[in-house]
Amino acid sequence: MPKTMKPVDAVMIGVGWTGGIIARELTKAGLNVVGLERGDFRNTNPDFLTPGVHDELAYAVRNKLFQNPARDTLSFRNNVRETALPIRQFGSFLPGDGLGGAGVHWNGLTWRFLENEFKLRSNSIAKYGAGVLGEDCTTQDWGITYQDIEQDYDRFEYLCGISGKAGNLDGKKIAGGNVFEGPRKREYPNPPLKHSYSQEMFRKGMTEIGLHPFVSPSANNSRAYKNTEGIQMGPCAYCGYCERFGCEMSAKGSLQTTLLPILLKEPKFELRCNSHVLKINVDSTGKKATGVTYLDATGNEVIQPADIVFLTAFSLNNVHLLLLSGIGKAYDPATGQGVIGKNYTYQTGTSATLFYEGKHFNPFMGAGSLAMGIDDYNGDNFDHAGLDFIGGGVISQSTSGGRPIQYHPVPKGTPRWGAAWKAAAAKYYNSSFGWGAQGSVQAYRGNYLDLDPTYRNEHGQPLMRLTFDWGKHERKFSDWLGGKYEAMVKVLNPQSSIISTLSQHYSIVPYQSTHNTGGAIMGSDPSKSAVNTYMQVWDVPNVFSMGASAFPQNAGYNPTGTVGALAFRTADAVTKRYVKNPGLLT
Amino acid sequence: MSDRVSRKDFVAIVGTATAAAAVPTAATAAGVPATAAAPPMEMAATTKQHGGMAPLGNEPEAYTYFTEPEAAFIEAAVERLIPTDQHGPGARSAGVAFFIDQQLVGAFGTAAKMYRTGPWDAGTPMQGYQLRQTPAEVYRQGIAGAEAYCNKTYQKGFAQLSAAHQDEVLKGLDGGTIKFDVVPAKAFFEMLLQNTIEGFFGDPLYGGNRDKAGWKLVGFPGVAAYYANKITDYNKPYHVPPVSIADVQQGHPVAEGHELMHHMAMENAKRLNEVNQ
Numbered sequence: 001m002p003k004t005m006k007p008v009d010a011v012m013i014g015v016g017w018t019g020g021i022i023a024r025e026l027t028k029a030g031l032n033v034v035g036l037e038r039g040d041f042r043n044t045n046p047d048f049l050t051p052g053v054h055d056e057l058a059y060a061v062r063n064k065l066f067q068n069p070a071r072d073t074l075s076f077r078n079n080v081r082e083t084a085l086p087i088r089q090f091g092s093f094l095p096g097d098g099l100g101g102a103g104v105h106w107n108g109l110t111w112r113f114l115e116n117e118f119k120l121r122s123n124s125i126a127k128y129g130a131g132v133l134g135e136d137c138t139t140q141d142w143g144i145t146y147q148d149i150e151q152d153y154d155r156f157e158y159l160c161g162i163s164g165k166a167g168n169l170d171g172k173k174i175a176g177g178n179v180f181e182g183p184r185k186r187e188y189p190n191p192p193l194k195h196s197y198s199q200e201m202f203r204k205g206m207t208e209i210g211l212h213p214f215v216s217p218s219a220n221n222s223r224a225y226k227n228t229e230g231i232q233m234g235p236c237a238y239c240g241y242c243e244r245f246g247c248e249m250s251a252k253g254s255l256q257t258t259l260l261p262i263l264l265k266e267p268k269f270e271l272r273c274n275s276h277v278l279k280i281n282v283d284s285t286g287k288k289a290t291g292v293t294y295l296d297a298t299g300n301e302v303i304q305p306a307d308i309v310f311l312t313a314f315s316l317n318n319v320h321l322l323l324l325s326g327i328g329k330a331y332d333p334a335t336g337q338g339v340i341g342k343n344y345t346y347q348t349g350t351s352a353t354l355f356y357e358g359k360h361f362n363p364f365m366g367a368g369s370l371a372m373g374i375d376d377y378n379g380d381n382f383d384h385a386g387l388d389f390i391g392g393g394v395i396s397q398s399t400s401g402g403r404p405i406q407y408h409p410v411p412k413g414t415p416r417w418g419a420a421w422k423a424a425a426a427k428y429y430n431s432s433f434g435w436g437a438q439g440s441v442q443a444y445r446g447n448y449l450d451l452d453p454t455y456r457n458e459h460g461q462p463l464m465r466l467t468f469d470w471g472k473h474e475r476k477f478s479d480w481l482g483g484k485y486e487a488m489v490k491v492l493n494p495q496s497s498i499i500s501t502l503s504q505h506y507s508i509v510p511y512q513s514t515h516n517t518g519g520a521i522m523g524s525d526p527s528k529s530a531v532n533t534y535m536q537v538w539d540v541p542n543v544f545s546m547g548a549s550a551f552p553q554n555a556g557y558n559p560t561g562t563v564g565a566l567a568f569r570t571a572d573a574v575t576k577r578y579v580k581n582p583g584l585l586t
Numbered sequence: 587m588s589d590r591v592s593r594k595d596f597v598a599i600v601g602t603a604t605a606a607a608a609v610p611t612a613a614t615a616a617g618v619p620a621t622a623a624a625p626p627m628e629m630a631a632t633t634k635q636h637g638g639m640a641p642l643g644n645e646p647e648a649y650t651y652f653t654e655p656e657a658a659f660i661e662a663a664v665e666r667l668i669p670t671d672q673h674g675p676g677a678r679s680a681g682v683a684f685f686i687d688q689q690l691v692g693a694f695g696t697a698a699k700m701y702r703t704g705p706w707d708a709g710t711p712m713q714g715y716q717l718r719q720t721p722a723e724v725y726r727q728g729i730a731g732a733e734a735y736c737n738k739t740y741q742k743g744f745a746q747l748s749a750a751h752q753d754e755v756l757k758g759l760d761g762g763t764i765k766f767d768v769v770p771a772k773a774f775f776e777m778l779l780q781n782t783i784e785g786f787f788g789d790p791l792y793g794g795n796r797d798k799a800g801w802k803l804v805g806f807p808g809v810a811a812y813y814a815n816k817i818t819d820y821n822k823p824y825h826v827p828p829v830s831i832a833d834v835q836q837g838h839p840v841a842e843g844h845e846l847m848h849h850m851a852m853e854n855a856k857r858l859n860e861v862n863q
Contacts, residue, residue: 044855044858044859045855045856045858045859049855050809050810050834051809051810051830051831051833051834051835052831052835054808054809054810054811054831055789055791055809055831056787056788056789057784057788057789057792061784061788062693062694062699063699068698068699069699069700069701070697070698070699070700070701070702073701076712076713076714077713078710078712082710083707083709085707085709085713085716086701086703087701087714088700088701088702088714088715088716089699089700089701089714089715091714194814194817194818195817195818196817196818196820197820197821200820231862232858232861232862233858234854234855234858235814236814237811237812237813237814238811238812238813238814238816238817239811239812239813240811240813241809241811248854248855249854249855250854250855250858261862359821360821360822360823360824361821362813362816362817362819362822362823362824364806364807364811364813365811365813365816365817365824366813366817402806403806404787404800404801404804404806405783405784405787405788408783408787408804416760416779417666417667417668417756417760417779417782418666418667418668418669418753419669419671421668422668422669422671422673422676422803423671423673425803425804426673426803426804429804429805429806430804430805430823454705455701455703456703505712506712507711507712507714508712508713508714509711509712509714509715
């Protein structure tokens, strides 16, 4: 007989960015909140301190901070004709694990999506004709505009202390910032990070060929910062151990550095770590959630009744729990009906590496989101007429750290091992740099998430099955961009270079991105989306499904800025309107 | 020393002089009066150790997983993958064989972070690792397969072959022209190459990268890393003796040359902890 806990106003399934933001806003409004976190408790001190955290093997290679696939993973296939097999070790993406979630090990690139992104389907058809998307493309409008969440982006940026320079203040374009961004009401809270030698070369070269470089907005703080919660954060040390690591300087925006000290003191908030939610419980009507069932650290089942349930886990786990709980109609690619699991999207990579003779780029000096950005080839910032694809991607010349197990670039034609490899690795470690694009991914009828018929996790529940491959828009954009890279390489005059475009088929083996998006998408039409624009599950309005699983398709940017903004938007709607009058928000 | 946290940042972290005085620092604990104006690195520079960890000692190293013939194979193979030459020591003297041995008896070798439930199917290359074997088993079966091939082809074990013949065998594994019965030869080779690079470039605490041979080869400074004022020294070489986790944990003098990153970070974390209470 499972133990039943005292009912609360709201329960968070997962305590990372979205769970932390919503818990904070709800408790401020007087609600009692329980946060259920399946991983361990962890905090900057002592968990992320040097020297222990500067261990490339443990963190970056053996995945210390990531979900353990032995306990729960996904199965994968490229298309419905194949049999999905379990992802036995994570590669392509690395879901986070533990308090703070992926927000602990992220790099910190913090974007606002372009204005065009929120009306992507209708704008693309209006501008390029009905045929541009293609028959199987299920890319949709978001149901909100950029202006609807401008103030929410601002709140997230000031919570973290994002370092950057505005490129568009109230419509006024500012050189040195990203001139393609939507209008913002005020400057970033902190000035841009200092930039590296390779970034200075890149900035000069790209300016010379008419592009618009800018120092990318970063959640690695350029100076010590007291955030909007009164929490003191440190300055970035440019230590080069950011992506896949926790931050010893409290300089990277995360739950731990922006909200946790307040939440831990908040009497209306109770954090329960090592608590793995198995399902959301619904009443006999199926239209109302009654709470959740979880396993505590010792494996005992516990029922936590709650008036509101927030799915605040990693995007993939939000969708998995909706499917396991039977909430919302599961998507069927054969009919196109159903919404849970629909429009899974991801991110594409197109990269260039440049090799020089005798330069000193010192790649070990860096920060996770220290990057010189180019947005000229993102979204609809360039004319797509005649190109037969939509979308694009932000280009980043990043110096996030030259940790040598994973970073030892060698020129094309170098053997993979032996004396020639060793000589090349020694010669070029400090004399090369590169850049990459975060390409958008459109939604297609055949790319989706559902429950696997064969494989199960440690709790005996079906694994989630991922069916995904690149489509027309991704392949064509990457090829086109590779062509653009040639001019970008040429002006920088390297000894040699390598340009890499998208693989023929998506593979789960090499690391690409942990920007897994969609599957519980937002929108204004209940037949085409899982949640409304306040993240409420249409069928069960006291369940809110947060995070990047709500993106109808993925933009050519890192997702966290938008994830944070949407969390603030939901928190506002719940505290100001929903609690007075529970039901579907309009 | 010219590279320091700016005074502005320091003041912003610590707040007022009163707040700073309320926070005991390592410097005051060491009997050196601290002032609010002192940047944290100056204060920290007066202490050599944080946490007071003593060296763990020099226990003898021995192979735990590999049998003697297996160890001979691995020692010879990693030395061909990263050979000793004019650029410096190769993988054998950097301890890579011992590193791999230690990895195979731990979480990696026993597949502690791998989904291990059937049914098993080879799948497509895009579906990734689908072997039923743990990495430790891949090595055992892979070495056996390679030795069988060597004995059949050269009538000698791998370790007894000339360097040229050893390279021939490794190329055959890499290129897929040599095949084994039980474990795919290519999968074995990929694991061996990946683990060799890990052992050569990973922190010495895992038994490889001895004398920081890998870090010295490429000029990687190791774990101590405060570069806030170095990052704008465009195109200037940065040469320091590399520093490992043990160097810092145990207060080795070499760690003191590294802009005192560890002190900085520890002081910073302690202060923020107090400020945010």
